[in-house]
Amino acid sequence: MIRRMLRDAPTYDEPCSSITKCYSVIGIHGIPGSGKTTLGQYVSVHEKKQDYFNLFMWIHVSKNFSVGTLFAEMLETASNGKGKQFSNLDMLQEELEKYLRGKRFFLVLDDVWYDKNVSRQELDLLLSPLEAGEMGSRVLVTTRTADAARALGAQNLVAISDMDKEHFLSMFMHYALEGARITDEALIRKYWSIGEKIAGKLGRSPLAARTVAGQLKLRLDFDFWIRTMNSDLLNNETMAALWWSYQQLEEHVKRCFTYCSIFPRRYELQRDELVHLWMAEGFVKTDSEEEDMEDVGRDSFHVLLSTSFIQPKAGRECFTIHDLLHELAGRAAGSDCYRIEEYMVSNIPRDVRHIFVASYDRTVFRKEILNFKSLRTLIMPPSRYHWMHDEDFRCLFENLKKLRVVQVRLGQTTVISKGIGEQKHLRYIRIVEGTYDIILPRRFTKLYHLQKFAVTGALHYFIPKEIANLVNLRYMALKAFNCPDIGRLTLLRTLPVFTVRKAQGYEIHQLEHLDNLRGTLTIEGLENVRSKEEARRAKLPTSLRSGTEIELQFDAGES
Incomplete structure (x- = not known):
């Protein structure tokens, strides 16, 4: 039906006139968690396979949206990252119209809210640049209410109807007994009898069904199922069911989940990167030296995934969090987590611990952020338009002494301040694209708790030779990493290249105790190995973790 609506008007390869609009609006509405976004994604993927629209834009509209932010996101997509960004709304609109002109576009405005806080004028302004497109363009809106x-301007409305009782129960029990090996028919009937009563308290919300069922499948004892059936928290409200599901998580898994509220809605999460952040924040604990911290972190991730708190993104090797669950995470986190987003300014809690800076403002940084003495996390995502000044980066380490995680985008040549050596708690540093040269001071080697140091995009590195003092280092993500005595870094997980030299500290036996390495290791300069005894001392490949690929090179080219 929706696909028919996308073609139900005549199209002409010309801009719209002042009388007729070049686009029409289709609205999908339904209760939270009913699958509106999923349906919108399906339609968008299908249309991309057709030769009809020549520009696709997907924009998430938050409850407290800013027209400027949405214009900037549309421009980023429409120009393929080439458009100029302006702080002036009129200039931003003109730039957006330039890239929409001559295009038959398909725009999805996902999760639109319309209440007393949103004026009709704001919505009209949001749509105004679209009039520059070609006839036949379409806007698909997903929202909770038909009024929104x-x-x-939607004349075509599609309601996501409630599932009928039988189909909803069938889906719920599918998730609740997923993976269970139960052959006794009497037991299965008992589970279904209790499950039917639980399902009846979920308001036929698919999201509530998946999260509650996810908890039930982890605990297949009848006492837990009966307590769930009698829980007053399950009262046909989707958010109440999500809150009940959250309460069933173990405390360390709760901390991992609420931390995710630092990221914007629909942010694309990478599993291993998220686990590294949890480790750096101290959310991941091991019970013994034999237990691998990464495995414990991945176990927490798997619990959140199997209970639908985190969901795989269709067609992408990443994960996202449903809007309602993101809202729940924000409530649970309280003032611990905060996001500074484009065109949105509000009071930052003084006791904030974790900040995500989507829009870097130097005044806000100097007057506010540098005064948050309890701050543990500062994350700036990759951006073409925002980067931190080197002077601010220096002040960051001089003023905030409890930092554990720092991710920033810096200028082209960066000399890391000596003050970084005073960061006794720092465990994670990532410098994202934009920097060409990185110069590390000798005091960098005082970061004894550092677990990960990553730089993307830099061409040259100046690393002190004492880097092997960082005995807790697990990830050194650099284009090239060669330092003496690397054998002391026994927790190292990644080492792309090791070059054997005829110099102390670069011998082949440095690899002897690096038995935690994963991925691919290229060993260069093997012509510099002095003897068979020296080669045997390295104990390759038995010293390396199973699955590690080794490439051997002689004369820096012959394998």
């Missing part, structure tokens, strides 16, 4: 879709 109508406010954006």
Whole structure:
């Protein structure tokens, strides 16, 4: 039906006139968690396979949206990252119209809210640049109410109807008994009898069904199922069911989940990167030296994934969090987590611990952030438009002494301040694209708790030779990493290249105790191995973790 609506008007390869609009609006509305976004994604993927629209834009509209932010996101997509970004709204609109002109676009405005806080004028302004497109363009709106879709001009409305009782129960029990090996028919009937009563308290919300069922499948004892059936928290409200599901998580898994509220809605999460952040924050604990911290972190991730708190993103090797669950995480985190987003300014809690800076403002940084003495996390995502000044980066380490995680985008040549050596708690540093040269001071080697140091995009590194003092280092993600006595870094997980030299500290036997390495290791300069005895001392490949690939090179080219 929706696909038919996308073609139900005549199209002409010309801009729209002042009388007729070049686009029409289709609205999908339904209760939270009913699958509106999933349906929108399906339609978008299908249309990309057709030869009809020549520009696709997907924009998430938050409850407290800013027209400027949405214009900037549309421009980023429409220009393929080439458009100029302006702080002035009128200039931003003109730039966006330039890239929409001559295009038959398909725009999805996902999760639109319309209440007393949103004026009709704001919605009209949001749509105004679209009039520069070609006839036949379409806007697909997903929203909780039909009124919100109508406010954006939708004449075609598609309601996501409640599932009928039988189909909802069948889906719920599918998730609740997923992977269970139960052959006794009497037991299965008992599970279904209790499950039917639980499902009846979920308001036929698919999201509530998946999260509650996810908890039930982890605990297949009848006492837990009966307590769930009698829980007053399950009262046909989707958010109440999500809150009940959250309460069933173990404390360390709760901390991992609430931490995710630092990221914007629909942010694409990478499993291993998220686990590294949890480790750096101290959320991941091991019970013994034999237990691998990464494995414990991945176990927490798997619990969140199997209970639908984190969901795989279709067609991508990444994960996202449903809007309602993101809202729940924010409530649970309280003032611990905060996001500074484009065109959105509000009071930052003084006791904030974790900050995500989507829009870097030097005044806000100097007047506010540098005064948050309890701050543990500062994350700036990769961006073409925002980077931290070297002077601010220096002040960051001089003023905030409890930092554990720092991710920033810096200028082209960066000399890391000596003050970084005073960061006794620092465990994670990532410098994202934009920096060409990185110069590390000798005091960098005082970061004894550092677990990960990553730089993307830099061409040259100046690393002190004492880097092997960082005995807790697990990841050194650099284009090239060669330092003496690397054998002391026994926790190291990644080492792309090791070059054997005829110099102390670069011998082949440095690899002897690096038995935690994963991935691919290229060993160069093997012509510099002095004797068979020296080669045997390295104990390759038995010293390396199973699955590690080794490439051997002689004369820096012959394998």
